[in-house]
Amino acid sequence: MTKKKQSWPIKAVMNQIYDMKLWGGKDFDFYSGDGSHHLEIINPYLEKTISFLDSFKQPLVVCDLGCGDFNIGKHLTPYTKKYIAIDIVDTLINRNKTLFKSDNLEFYCLDIIKDELPPADCIILRQVLQHLSNAEIKSILKKLHDYKYITLTEHIPLGDFIPNKDIISGQGIRLKQNSGVDLLKPPFNLKINYVKHLATYYLERPTKSQIITILYQLP
Numbered sequence: 001m002t003k004k005k006q007s008w009p010i011k012a013v014m015n016q017i018y019d020m021k022l023w024g025g026k027d028f029d030f031y032s033g034d035g036s037h038h039l040e041i042i043n044p045y046l047e048k049t050i051s052f053l054d055s056f057k058q059p060l061v062v063c064d065l066g067c068g069d070f071n072i073g074k075h076l077t078p079y080t081k082k083y084i085a086i087d088i089v090d091t092l093i094n095r096n097k098t099l100f101k102s103d104n105l106e107f108y109c110l111d112i113i114k115d116e117l118p119p120a121d122c123i124i125l126r127q128v129l130q131h132l133s134n135a136e137i138k139s140i141l142k143k144l145h146d147y148k149y150i151t152l153t154e155h156i157p158l159g160d161f162i163p164n165k166d167i168i169s170g171q172g173i174r175l176k177q178n179s180g181v182d183l184l185k186p187p188f189n190l191k192i193n194y195v196k197h198l199a200t201y202y203l204e205r206p207t208k209s210q211i212i213t214i215l216y217q218l219p
Contacts, residue, residue, distance in 0.1 A: 010113060010136065011088050013170050018089055022171045030092050032068030035127050035155070035211060041201045045126075045213055046075050048198040049151060052215060053079040053122075060149070063120035065112045065140070066128035070096045076124075077105050084118050086110050113139045122149040127211070129181045130154050130173040134166045134188075137181065141188060145218065151198065153213040156180025158202070164188065175209055183216070193217045 017023060018030055025031020035041055053060060059081040067073050067085035069092065077083040082104045087093050093109040100107075108118070112128075113136045123144055129137050129152070144150060157178050164187060165179035174180050183190040194217035201211045 010132070010169050011111060014087075014089050015091075017171055018092060028069070030069045030089075030095060032071065033127070035153075036068055036071045041211060042072060044199045044201060045153065046072070048213065049076060049124075050079055052151070052198065060121040061119070062122045062124060063118055063147075064124040064126075065117070066125065067096070067107075068092070068126075070100055072126060073124075074100055077102055080104060082106065082120075084108065084120060086112060086117075088112070112143075117143050120147060122151065123147050124151050126151075126153040126213075127155060129183075131171070132167075132169045134164060136169055137188065141183070141190060148218060150216040150218065151213060152181075152183065152216065153211060154181045155209060155211050156182075158208045158210055175207065190216065191219055193219050 021031060023031055023033035031037070053062070053076065059079065061082045061084070062076065062080045063084045063086065064073050065086055067087050070085060073083060073085050083106070085096065085105065085107045087109065088111050090109050093107050097107045110117070129140070155173055155175060157175060157180055161178045161180060163179060163182035163185040165174050165177045167174055167177070184192070196215040198213040198215050203209050203211070
């Protein structure tokens with residue numbers, strides 16, 4: 001009988017990913033993956049996200065859940081009233097605090113699944129949920145009802161796929177199961193007032209897929 005794979009605590013998972021450089025970046029101290037560094041992926045994302053943030057007369061307070069190495073957040077901070085950057089890896093947050101400083105920038109080491117989240121207008125979730133189990137995603141979504149906007153970036157298959165197949169949290173994502181996260185579908189059924197597609201990047205390898213960014217306005 002095949003032994004069922006046991007899940008690790010997400011903090012241990014993320015520490016191992018950065019310690020062992022499982023997302024690449026052997027020449028970096030911390031590396032949050034190609035999706036946070038390859039210009040052809042991040043430039044369209046930054047253009048559309050900055051355009052959204054800059055459309056408000058009164059800048060938004062933004063909370064970045066899973067800020068990683070901050071190669072993305074550093075470009076968005078100037079367009080916000082306050083940018084609150086959160087990650088679960090202590091050493092990564094301490095490093096970010098040293099490298100990135102601004103009067104409207106704050107870093108916190110929190111477990112977004114278990115810990116209380118700070119108040120904000122807009123949540124950024126960039127290729128975070130794709131690594132988590134459905135139960136962990138549900139725990140996060142329960143905390144998001146007090147926010148007005150969510151910008152969600154996910155790596156999903158091209159064409160038809162079965163959304164939200166459950167996984168054990170870790171380095172991998174649902175793509176190998178021809179699945180991806182869709183918050184509007186079961187078991188999540190996120191209630192929204194408005195949805196807008198912001199950006200898409202198409203990948204040919206290792207399989208045809210896409211990285212999409214969607215803006216949700218919550219009730």
